Amino acid sequence: MTHGWAEPLLGEEIRRIAVVGAGYVGLPTAAVLSSRGHFVTVAERDKERYQNLRDGLSSNVEQGLDELLNESMAAGRLKVVNSAAAAVVDAEFVFLCVETPQNEDGSADLSFVTGAAMEIGPKLATGTIIVNKSTVPMGTVGLIEQVIGRPDIVVVSNPEFLREGSAIADSFNPDRIVVGASDREAAAQVAKLFCNFQSPVVITDATTSELIKYASNAFLATKLTFVNAMASLCEVVGASADDLVLGIGYDKRIGFEFLHPGPGWGGSCLPKDTAALVAIAKSAGFDAEIVRAAIDGNQEHMKRVADKIRVAVGGEIRGSTIGVLGLTFKANTEDRRNSPSISITQRLVDMGAVVKAYDPSVSSTSAEATDLAHLTVCNSPYEAMKNTNAIAILTEWPMFRELDFVRVRESVATPVIIDARNILDVETLKRLGFSYSSVGRQ
Numbered sequence: 001m002t003h004g005w006a007e008p009l010l011g012e013e014i015r016r017i018a019v020v021g022a023g024y025v026g027l028p029t030a031a032v033l034s035s036r037g038h039f040v041t042v043a044e045r046d047k048e049r050y051q052n053l054r055d056g057l058s059s060n061v062e063q064g065l066d067e068l069l070n071e072s073m074a075a076g077r078l079k080v081v082n083s084a085a086a087a088v089v090d091a092e093f094v095f096l097c098v099e100t101p102q103n104e105d106g107s108a109d110l111s112f113v114t115g116a117a118m119e120i121g122p123k124l125a126t127g128t129i130i131v132n133k134s135t136v137p138m139g140t141v142g143l144i145e146q147v148i149g150r151p152d153i154v155v156v157s158n159p160e161f162l163r164e165g166s167a168i169a170d171s172f173n174p175d176r177i178v179v180g181a182s183d184r185e186a187a188a189q190v191a192k193l194f195c196n197f198q199s200p201v202v203i204t205d206a207t208t209s210e211l212i213k214y215a216s217n218a219f220l221a222t223k224l225t226f227v228n229a230m231a232s233l234c235e236v237v238g239a240s241a242d243d244l245v246l247g248i249g250y251d252k253r254i255g256f257e258f259l260h261p262g263p264g265w266g267g268s269c270l271p272k273d274t275a276a277l278v279a280i281a282k283s284a285g286f287d288a289e290i291v292r293a294a295i296d297g298n299q300e301h302m303k304r305v306a307d308k309i310r311v312a313v314g315g316e317i318r319g320s321t322i323g324v325l326g327l328t329f330k331a332n333t334e335d336r337r338n339s340p341s342i343s344i345t346q347r348l349v350d351m352g353a354v355v356k357a358y359d360p361s362v363s364s365t366s367a368e369a370t371d372l373a374h375l376t377v378c379n380s381p382y383e384a385m386k387n388t389n390a391i392a393i394l395t396e397w398p399m400f401r402e403l404d405f406v407r408v409r410e411s412v413a414t415p416v417i418i419d420a421r422n423i424l425d426v427e428t429l430k431r432l433g434f435s436y437s438s439v440g441r442q
Contacts, residue, residue, distance in 0.1 A: 014038055015193065018091035020084045020116050022049060024268065024335075025133055025160050026097030027058055028167040031065055033193060034072035042080045043087035053080040063332070064168040088120045088128070093190065095131045095158075096144075106275035107283075108137055114147050121148040129186050130155045135213055135273060137280045141180070141206035156181035157206045158190055159213035164267065165332035176200045180209020214280070217273040222294040223258045224265045228301045231261035231440025241440025242422070261439040263394050263420035264302040264340035266329040271295075271338040302340050305394075305439070306347035309418050312437055313390045318352030321413070323388035325381055326395020326421075327359035327372070334361040341394035342371050344420075349374045358384035360397055382407065390416040396423050405432055 015038045019030040022044035034040040044050045052058065056070045072078035081087050088094050098112040113134055124130075130153060132141060144155045157180035162170045177194050179202070181187040187203045195201060202212075231241040241261050249256035265271075274295050281288035310317040322345075329339035336342055345355045355375040362377055378384040381400065385391050385408050393400055401423055409415055409432045417429060419438040429436045 016090055016092050017041070017193075018043065018084075018087040018094045019097055020087060020094065020120070021097035021099070021134075022053060022058075022080070023097065023099070024060060024164060024167065025162060026095070027053075027060060027069075028062060028065060028162060028171050029095055029097060029133065029160070030078060031068040031072065032168065032171040034078040035068050036193075038077065038193070040072070040078050041087040041091070042078065043082065043084040044080060045082055045084075047082075050080065050082045060167075060334075062165065062167050068168065084116055084119045085123045088123050090125055091128060092125075093129050093131055093193070094120060094124070095133050097133045097160075100134050100136055100272075102272045102275060103279075105279055107279040108135070108272075108276045110136060110140060110143065113140065113144065117144045117147040121150065121153075124148070124150070124153055126152045128153055129190060131158045131190050132156070133158050133160050135159065135269070135276075136210055137214075137276060138207045138210045140210060154181065154183050154186040155206075156183070156187050156190055157209035159209060161213075161216065164335055165330070174199045176202055178202045178204070178209050178212050180204050180206040180212075182206065214273050214277040217270050218277050218288075218291045218294070220258050221265055221270045221274050221298070222290060224262075224270075225294040225297040225301070227259050228261055228264065228439070229297055232301070232304060234440040239440075244440070261422060262340070262396070263305045263344060263439070264298050266338035266340045266343070268335060268337045302343050303347065305340070305418075305420050306344045306351070308420075308437060309344075309348060309390060309392050310351060312416050312418050312435065313414070317348065319354075320352075320389040321354045321356065321387060322348055323385040323391045323412075324355055324357040324375070325359075325384065325391065325393045325400050326397055327357055327362055328395050331395055331397045336362075336371055339371075339395075344392070344394060345375050356384045356388065359395065360399060382411065386411045387413050389414045390418060392418045392420060393423065394420050396421040400424075405429060405434070409433060 017033055017038050017040045019026050019040060020043045022042050030040045030042045044053060056073055058065050058069060096113060096116055098116050100108040103109050113136060132144060141155050141157050159178055177191050177199055179187040179190050191201045230244060234241040234244055245259050248254050249259050274291050278288050278291050313320045324345055327341045328336050348355055356378050357375050358378045358381045381403055415434045417434050417436050422438045422441055426436055
C-alpha cells in the first residue's frame with residue numbers, strides 16, 4: 001500500500017505523540033502520524049470505541065484507515081489507552097481532537113477541550129507542545145494555556161481540513177498546512193510532522209489560524225448554497241444547471257469543487273461551523289450577514305426539495321409511499337449528522353407520507369436510532385423502492401447509478417423519480433416510462 005511517504009522516514013526525527021480523541025479527526029491523525037514512523041498513543045474514553053480500536057477496528061468509514069491502524073499496531077508504533085492522562089506521559093506533542101458540539105445559540109461548546117486540558121495538564125513533560133486540532137473559536141489557544149497554567153508548555157493551533165470518507169488521502173496530501181502560535185519554532189515543528197514537501201505551509205498567529213478553519217467552511221457552505229439557488233433558478237427560467245456549472249466552473253477563479261447541485265448541505269462540520277462563526281461575529285459586534293444568508297438559503301433549499309417530491313406525486317402527498325435512496329449527508333461515510341436526507345424525509349413524514357429508505361451504511365437493525373424513527377429502514381434498495389409512489393435519491397452513493405431500473409419499473413406503484421443528486425441518466429429513465437425530475441436539469 002503506497003501512502004505517499006517512505007517508511008521509515010529518512011532524515012527525520014521519530015517523535016512521541018499523544019492523540020486525545022479517536023473520532024473523525026483524531027483517528028486519521030493518529031494513523032497517519034504512526035505510519036510515518038512516529039510512536040503514537042491514542043486516548044479514547046468511549047468504551048465501545050476503545051475496545052474496537054484495541055481489536056484493530058475503527059468506527060469510521062474511511063478508505064485505508066483500518067489497514068493503517070493494523071500496520072502501525074503490529075509494528076508497535078500505535079497503541080490505544082482509555083485515559084488522556086496516561087496517553088500524554090512522555091509525549092513530545094499532544095493533539096487535542098475532541099468534540100466541540102454546538103450550543104443552543106450556535107456557539108461552540110468548549111467543555112471537552114477544557115476538560116481534556118485540565119486532565120492532561122499535570123501529567124505533561126516540560127517542553128511538550130499541545131496541538132489543538134478541534135474546531136474552536138478565536139482565543140481558545142489562550143484559554144487552553146490558561147487552563148493548563150504552565151509556562152513550560154506551548155499551545156498551538158493546527159486546524160484540520162479533512163473530508164469525511166477521504167481523510168487518509170487528505171492527510172497524506174493536504175492542500176495546505178496551517179499552524180498558529182506565538183512561538184514560531186513550535187509552529188514549525190508541528191508543520192514538519194505533516195509536511196510532504198509539496199503542500200504549502202501557513203504559519204500565523206493562533207487567532208488567525210482558528211479563524212481560517214471557520215472561514216474555509218463558511219466559504220464552502222456559501223458556494224453550495226449559491227449553486228443550489230442557481231439550479232433552482234434554472235428550473236424557473238428553463239435553463240440547464242449542468243451547462244451552467246460547466247459555464248462558470250471553467251472560470252479558474254471559481255472552479256468546479258463544491259459546485260454540484262444537490263438536496264442541500266449538512267454533515268458534522270458545515271452546519272456547526274457556520275453557526276459558530278455567526279455566533280463568534282455577533283459576540284464581537286459584527287453581523288456575518290453573508291454566512292447567515294447561506295444558512296437560511298440551505299434550509300429553504302431543503303424545503304424546496306421536499307416540496308418537489310410532493311409535487312411529483314400529484315400535489316397531495318398524504319398517504320403516499322416514498323422510497324428514499326441515501327440517508328448519510330454524503331456518500332462514502334456513515335455520518336448522518338445534519339444530513340439533508342434526514343431533514344427532507346422528516347418533512348415528507350410531517351406532510352403525511354410514508355417513507356421507506358435504504359443506505360449502504362445503515363442496516364434495519366439501526367431502526368432504533370433516534371434520527372431514523374420516522375421512517376422504515378430497508379436492507380436493499382429494491383425493497384425500499386417496491387410499491388412506492390415516488391423514488392427520491394438523496395445521497396450520491398455510486399451503487400445507485402448501477403441499479404436495474406427495468407426491475408424497479410416493474411415493482412413500483414407509480415414510476416416517479418426525483419433525483420436530487422443529478423446522478424442518473426435522464427433519457428434512459430424516460431425510455432423506461434419514468435417521470436423524472438432533478439435539481440436544475442431539464
